[in-house]
Amino acid sequence: MGILEVKNVNKRFGGLQALGDVNLDIQENTVHAIIGPNGAGKSTLLNCLIGKLEPDTGSVTFDGQPVLGRKPHEINQMGISRVFQTPEIFNDLTVMENVLIPCFAKRDGAFRMHAVGSVASESDVMETAEKMLSDVNMLAKKDVHSGALSRGDKRRLEMAMCLVQEPKLLLLDEPTAGMARADTNNTIELLKEIKASRDITMVIIEHDMHVVFSLAQRITVLAQGTPLVEDTPEKIKGHPKVKEAYLGE
Ligand code: ADP
Ligand code: MG
Incomplete structure (x- = not known):
């Protein structure tokens, strides 16, 4: 049984059948x-997985739990995170300030949930933020203005912010769209490093076959x-239908 199971998902937009009987079985700790x-x-499929769209029929199960019908933030709390085409960071803040946002949000959320006990000190939060930046090789740039980063480094920063939540499943919608080759390769390396350093499953939507076949x-x-x-x-x-339709051979 896979970590993410999609069964007979259908979605129409008016007269258009956007998804027809989609079945998917994503195995834990793979890149799919x-x-x-x-x-x-x-x-559309990705939006159905994160609660932004409700399929007309079908089921989605993550880690044995039903996903459909839950709100996006609840699905996020189950351990599913999504990375968009354009990195979602605050350009006016430094790299460190950006990472501190999810770190403090996580600390305060945990405090509210448990209501009692001690709250992590500010220096503990700083330590976590530094660890996250170090994990994505961005610690040396912690005081850099985020707007000045390359596309590849913006992606690294966004991933550090995302990893604070310790997601079990990462959904990536064209993470290298519009990137120059150097930034694309930087992102491929980043995703390989993340995959190698923790238990994580990745589902990646991608046009660039170099990225797909690398990961x-x-x-x-x-x-x-x-x-x-x-x-x-x-x-x-080597698949004839795929060669013909998608690889332009
Ligand atoms: P992809 O990501 O593979 O390029 P999409 O999932 O964005 O494709 O779109 C699938 C089809 O559904 C397209 O024909 C698109 O025009 C249509 N579509 C997507 N979102 C909507 C929407 N909110 N309303 C109506 N049609 C939509
Ligand atoms: Mg798309």
């Missing part, structure tokens, strides 16, 4: 890519809202 042409339903252990090809094939990168590369 979802590829497919524009309009295939990739973002994924499994690939699902989505076409017109329905999975066409699911296999290893090697098999997908």
